[in-house]
Amino acid sequence: MIESLFIPGGILAIFLASAVTYSLRLGGLLLAGILPDRGPVRRFLDALPGTILISLVVPAGLQSGLAGMIGLGACLLAYISTKNLMVTMAAGVLMVCLLRQVFGM
Amino acid sequence: MKESLRRGALANLPLVVSAMAYGSVLGVLSGQQGVTWAEMLAMNIFLFAGSAQFVMVDMWSAPLPVAEIVTAVLIINLRYLLIGASLQPVFKGYGLGAKAAMMHMVADENWAVTMAEHRTRGTDPYFLLGGGLLMGTGWCGCTIVGNILGGFVVDPEKYALDFAFVAVFAALSLSLWRGRADLLAWGVAALLAVLGNWLLPGKWYIIIGGLGGATCAALYPAFPKTRQAVSAKLAESVESAETVSND
Numbered sequence: 001m002i003e004s005l006f007i008p009g010g011i012l013a014i015f016l017a018s019a020v021t022y023s024l025r026l027g028g029l030l031l032a033g034i035l036p037d038r039g040p041v042r043r044f045l046d047a048l049p050g051t052i053l054i055s056l057v058v059p060a061g062l063q064s065g066l067a068g069m070i071g072l073g074a075c076l077l078a079y080i081s082t083k084n085l086m087v088t089m090a091a092g093v094l095m096v097c098l099l100r101q102v103f104g105m
Numbered sequence: 106m107k108e109s110l111r112r113g114a115l116a117n118l119p120l121v122v123s124a125m126a127y128g129s130v131l132g133v134l135s136g137q138q139g140v141t142w143a144e145m146l147a148m149n150i151f152l153f154a155g156s157a158q159f160v161m162v163d164m165w166s167a168p169l170p171v172a173e174i175v176t177a178v179l180i181i182n183l184r185y186l187l188i189g190a191s192l193q194p195v196f197k198g199y200g201l202g203a204k205a206a207m208m209h210m211v212a213d214e215n216w217a218v219t220m221a222e223h224r225t226r227g228t229d230p231y232f233l234l235g236g237g238l239l240m241g242t243g244w245c246g247c248t249i250v251g252n253i254l255g256g257f258v259v260d261p262e263k264y265a266l267d268f269a270f271v272a273v274f275a276a277l278s279l280s281l282w283r284g285r286a287d288l289l290a291w292g293v294a295a296l297l298a299v300l301g302n303w304l305l306p307g308k309w310y311i312i313i314g315g316l317g318g319a320t321c322a323a324l325y326p327a328f329p330k331t332r333q334a335v336s337a338k339l340a341e342s343v344e345s346a347e348t349v350s351n352d
Contacts, residue, residue, distance in 0.1 A: 004141075005141050005143035006141065006144055006147075007139075007144070007165065007167055007169055008169065009171050010144055010165075010169060011147075012171055013161075013171045013174045013175065014144070014147045014152065015151070016171065016175045017148075017152055017157065017161065017178040018148075018151035020175060020182065021152055021153075021154055021157065021182045021185065022208070022209055024179075024182050024183065024185040024186045025185045025188070025208045025211050026189065026204065026205060027186060027189060028185060028188060028189020028190040028191075028192075029189040029192055029193060029196060029204055029208055030189075030201075031186075031189075032191070033193055040326075041323065043322050043323045044319045044320065044322060045190060045191065045193060046322070047290045047318060047319040047321075047322030048190060048191040049191045049220040049224075049281050050278065050281040050282065050283070050287055050290065050294075050318070051290055051291065051293075051315045051316075051317075051318030052184070052187055052188060052191065052294075052314075053220070053274055053277060053281060054278060054291050054294045054295050054298065054314065054318065055295070055297070055301075055310060055311045055313075055315050056213065056274060056311055057271055057274040057275050057278060058294075058295040058298055058299055058314075059301075059302035059310055060271045061271050061275065062299060064268055064271065068268065068271065071265070071268055071271075072271070075271075075272040075273075075275055075276055076275060076276065076279070079275075079276035085116065085119045085218075086118060088272055088273060089119035089120070089122075089269050089272050089273050090119075091272070092265075092272025092275075093265045093266060093268055093269050093272060094265075095265075096265035096268040097265035097268075100262075100263075100265060101263075
């Protein structure tokens, strides 16, 4: 049964990859807990959410080109006026979808 | 706790749609690659990391290159070390058991939503977990259906669903913005991330941008609150020095 469901080495690969990933997730949290709660380290940790988010979003936004830039404008406008993430998401997706399908951007 | 779980799940609804579209793509790919539903399910449950699973499925053929797979997953998921560290304020006051139980369900999406919520209204780990459970369920359902049925697939790019996460994350970054003092750190992060994305393979750009930007913030304490605290402390020490000299 197991032989037909898993490729040889498959269980080991999934186990090791999962153990590594879980260790990174929990390890980061525990490491931050033992670091000093003031000074440069604190400033580093406090800035981290913003800098990670920016690092995720800017390259992805640039990759979606001009349509993405216009879509981004639509999102920010939607978010500032409604503060609703669902509306923001819909505004961005509809705008980019329209630009891609109708204008071939 | 239940209320937080529910709120966390609801807050992640705008992101689960695009995760599910990508899940269906991964599911179909995995079927074509000969990955069984059991292997896919095990990855969904135990690994629960989208981009790492894409790479894993891509490398999934006999003889299985186990060491290469694990190394690739380590590099792609290295960002979780930073993401985990940034979650420390959310878990403040919670014990090791709660941390160990809830950190598994951390993905980029529910992490970002939680951090924004934490900065604006304050939150707890159950909010994070609620989002993770929703993302996990949607992701798992779509990958398995795609794996078994094959054919069915939503092309995320056709419906601009690849843009959903950019849209939501850009909006969330407004909540994380602490004022002009963040400008340097964010500028450096953006610059390094764009350069890294251009020059380096995989997900290194997130780590380089995140680390570089936060290091700037650590080196240049321009954040007003910190400056206030520093000047208050200075004033205090001057005052105490004066009292000492007066005595």
